Amino acid sequence: MRISRLLFIVFLLNSPLLRADPLRYEFLLLPSxxxxxxxxxxxxxxxxxxxxxxxxMILSLQKGPLKLFGxxxxxxxxxxxxxxxxxWQLSDDTVLWIGRFHQPTSVWNHDHHHGQYLQxxxxxxxxxxxxxxxxxxxxxxxxxxxxxGRTVFGSWKLRTAAAVGVAPQITPHGLEPxxxxxxxxxxxxxxYQARASLHPGDFTETGVGIVLAxxxxxxVGPTPSWLPNFDHVNLKLVGLFAIYAPSDWKxxxxxxxxDTKLYYGPARKDDSFIVGYIEAxxxxxxxxxxxxxxxxxxxxxxxxxLHLFEQFARCRRVAGLRWDFVERQALTVQFTNSHTLDxxxxxxxxxWSAAFF
Amino acid sequence: MKRRAPQLVILxxxxxxxxxxSHTLVLVVRADSKVTALDSLTVRKLFLGLPxxxxxxxxHPLRNRSDSQLDPIFLQQIVxxxxxxxxxxxxxxxxxxxxxxxxxxxxxxxxxxxxxADPSAVTFMWLQDVAHNPKVRVIRELWSD
Numbered sequence: 001m002r003i004s005r006l007l008f009i010v011f012l013l014n015s016p017l018l019r020a021d022p023l024r025y026e027f028l029l030l031p032s033x034x035x036x037x038x039x040x041x042x043x044x045x046x047x048x049x050x051x052x053x054x055x056x057m058i059l060s061l062q063k064g065p066l067k068l069f070g071x072x073x074x075x076x077x078x079x080x081x082x083x084x085x086x087x088w089q090l091s092d093d094t095v096l097w098i099g100r101f102h103q104p105t106s107v108w109n110h111d112h113h114h115g116q117y118l119q120x121x122x123x124x125x126x127x128x129x130x131x132x133x134x135x136x137x138x139x140x141x142x143x144x145x146x147x148x149g150r151t152v153f154g155s156w157k158l159r160t161a162a163a164v165g166v167a168p169q170i171t172p173h174g175l176e177p178x179x180x181x182x183x184x185x186x187x188x189x190x191x192y193q194a195r196a197s198l199h200p201g202d203f204t205e206t207g208v209g210i211v212l213a214x215x216x217x218x219x220v221g222p223t224p225s226w227l228p229n230f231d232h233v234n235l236k237l238v239g240l241f242a243i244y245a246p247s248d249w250k251x252x253x254x255x256x257x258x259d260t261k262l263y264y265g266p267a268r269k270d271d272s273f274i275v276g277y278i279e280a281x282x283x284x285x286x287x288x289x290x291x292x293x294x295x296x297x298x299x300x301x302x303x304x305x306l307h308l309f310e311q312f313a314r315c316r317r318v319a320g321l322r323w324d325f326v327e328r329q330a331l332t333v334q335f336t337n338s339h340t341l342d343x344x345x346x347x348x349x350x351x352w353s354a355a356f357f
Numbered sequence: 358m359k360r361r362a363p364q365l366v367i368l369x370x371x372x373x374x375x376x377x378x379s380h381t382l383v384l385v386v387r388a389d390s391k392v393t394a395l396d397s398l399t400v401r402k403l404f405l406g407l408p409x410x411x412x413x414x415x416x417h418p419l420r421n422r423s424d425s426q427l428d429p430i431f432l433q434q435i436v437x438x439x440x441x442x443x444x445x446x447x448x449x450x451x452x453x454x455x456x457x458x459x460x461x462x463x464x465x466x467x468x469x470x471x472x473x474a475d476p477s478a479v480t481f482m483w484l485q486d487v488a489h490n491p492k493v494r495v496i497r498e499l500w501s502d
Contacts, residue, residue: 021414021477026457028448060455065413069455087455089408089415095454115452147454202402203438203446328444355448357458 021064027357030056030115034122034351043343044310052076056114065089069097073114078132081181082114082140093149100142100180104161104195105211107241107254109139117353120250120281120291120322122334126313127256127275127295131168131175134311137237137256138215140177141165141191157199159207167191170219170233174309189232191215197241205245211256213237219264224308229265233305236260253278260305273299273306279318287325293318301341315339320349329354381484381501382430387476388494392416395479395496403479404436405446406456411477418459419480421468427481434500435481469493 033053054075061068067087073080085099102109108128112119129135143165152158166188168177178188197209215235223230239256255276262269279293293316300306300314320334332351338344384400386392391411395403403409403418410416421427436443450456462468465486472478473492487493 022475024417024457026451026455028451030452058451058455060451060457062415062455062457065410065415067455085455089410092402092408092410095408111453113452118448118452202398203405328448 023061023063025062026058026060028058028115029356030058030117030354031356032056032116032351032353034116034349036347036349038345038347040344040346043338043340043345054116056082056116058115067095071114080132081179084180085145095147097145097147098143100140100178101145101163101165102139103141103165103191103193103213104145104147104163105193105213105237105239106137106139107209107211107239107252110161110195111205115355116351117328117330117355120289120332121279121293121318121320122332122349122351123318123336125254125277125279125293125295126316126338127254127277129311131177134174134309136175136306136309136312137258138168138175138177138191138217138235141167141193142178142180143190151202152198155201157202157207159195159197159199159209161193161195163191163193165191167215167217170217170230170308171221172223175217176220186220187218189216189218191217205243205250208242209240211237211239211241223264227262227264227269227304231263233263234261235305248283250281251278258305260303262304269304271299271303271305273297273303275300275314277316287323289322289324291318291320291322307341310342311340313338313340328356382427382434382481382499383484383487384479384481384496384499385472385487385493386479386496387472388492390476390478390494392479392496400497400499401436404431404459405443406450406458408456414477417475417478419468419471419478420459420461421465421480421482422461422463423465423468424483430500431481 035052054073057072059070065088067089069083069085069087071083073082083101085097085101087095087097089095102113104110106128108124127137130139141163143163145163147161149157149159166178167190168175169186169188193213195209195211197207199207217233217235219230219232236259237256239254241254244251255274257274259272275297277293277295279291281289281291283289295316297314306312316336316338318334318336320332322330322332324330330353334349337346384395399409403416408415432438432440432443447458462471468480472480481499
């Protein structure tokens with residue numbers, strides 16, 4: 001098997017398309033530093049494990065239609081290979097990736113990934129939170145991702161993505177994606193995702209779309225007492241989203257319907273819930289941007305699946321102000337009021353973020 | 358002498374107009390490049406860092422920054438956005454897709470050397486700088502005053 005892989009790579013590197021093209025690269029550093037203080041604490045867990053210092057590093061190599069893309073996040077409490085993708089650019093608008101990627105059904109993460117500078121608010125919506133920060137939807141998969149686009153209805157653009165890959169596991173500490181650098185031999189199951197969105201042009205973020213996912217999440221480690229012999233979860237997700245982004249405004253709205261089946265012992269617990277958010281951002285004079293976000297849910301309190309995640313915020317209100325004080329550097333202050341499944345708390349955050357080539 | 362002064366002024370104005378009219382920005386490739394035509398939308402995509410393939414090989418955009426007059430024309434006519442919007446678009450492309458931003462070249466001589474060396478390179482130059490150069494082929498006019 002290893003010899004065949006080696007022969008395949010040698011074949012690729014010797015193909016005429018690759019030999020004719022020089023190796024080109026891009027490196028992007030997205031550092032950030034933030035501080036958070038909580039008050040009005042009425043919840044046992046107030047999600048204080050956010051990073052204080054982090055550096056998100058992105059490296060992209062390209063030779064002919066072959067691409068190697070990686071994202072490594074280094075923070076004061078972790079170092080993670082977030083994305084490592086080998087891609088083949090099949091046409092101007094189509095690329096096939098294999099490796100570890102961010103699944104395409106998270107609207108927020110598909111747009112922003114880990115770089116703090118590229119998102120206006122300091123925190124992301126609770127439904128789109130990363131696995132190691134208490135996220136409830138699996139975000140990192142290892143497999144294949146096909147991204148494509150085509151012009152429709154004259155000048156409109158239809159963008160699509162489909163993915164299949166090894167899904168994260170459910171552990172007592174939350175979801176844990178497959179680690180490419182330290183692969184484990186535990187049982188992993190698969191996940192499938194698809195996304196389609198329609199935009200009025202090639203260069204606008206304005207558009208509407210739909211996302212679909214069907215993920216099987218294996219349970220490992222000690223299981224909760226109310227789920228004896230917990231085996232796995234089947235998570236089905238359907239989502240709709242809309243983005244309106246004229247020059248001074250950006251409004252992002254997303255709603256997900258989730259259907260979960262928890263398999264334990266000889267039995268099964270079924271539930272469903274709806275989670276959504278709307279965020280409005282407005283540019284002002286002096287490079288200031290104000291933002292507000294409202295996150296809410298329906299059926300979250302009675303969901304056995306969501307009770308596996310202590311930090312999930314079933315309802316959250318966010319408001320803040322960002323100041324791009326010099327080129328590619330910003331200061332942001334944000335106030336948040338969160339309601340988890342067993343309490344509530346408020347916090348205020350301050351962040352510096354930047355982007356350097 | 359007094360009679361000739363107005364004539365001299367008129368001549369100078371005419372010369373200035375002729376000189377100004379000669380400012381035409383053109384899209385150029387190496388003479389043996391496979392690129393035959395690029396429409397304005399494709400040129401915009403190329404200089405925003407999006408992949409543009411010819412026979413399976415990506416084109417390599419070179420942003421000409423050898424003349425300060427080129428920057429506003431690049432932003433207004435080629436990518437059609439402000440400097441800050443262009444910066445953000447480039448950052449988003451790298452972050453989401455690993456797109457490569459156009460290589461920026463600050464010297465005219467280095468730009469032409471880079472173009473000679475790369476059959477997939479595409480750049481823009483003043484027409485007067487490439488009009489009689491057999492090693493360079495003009496693809497289209499981008500702007501003229």
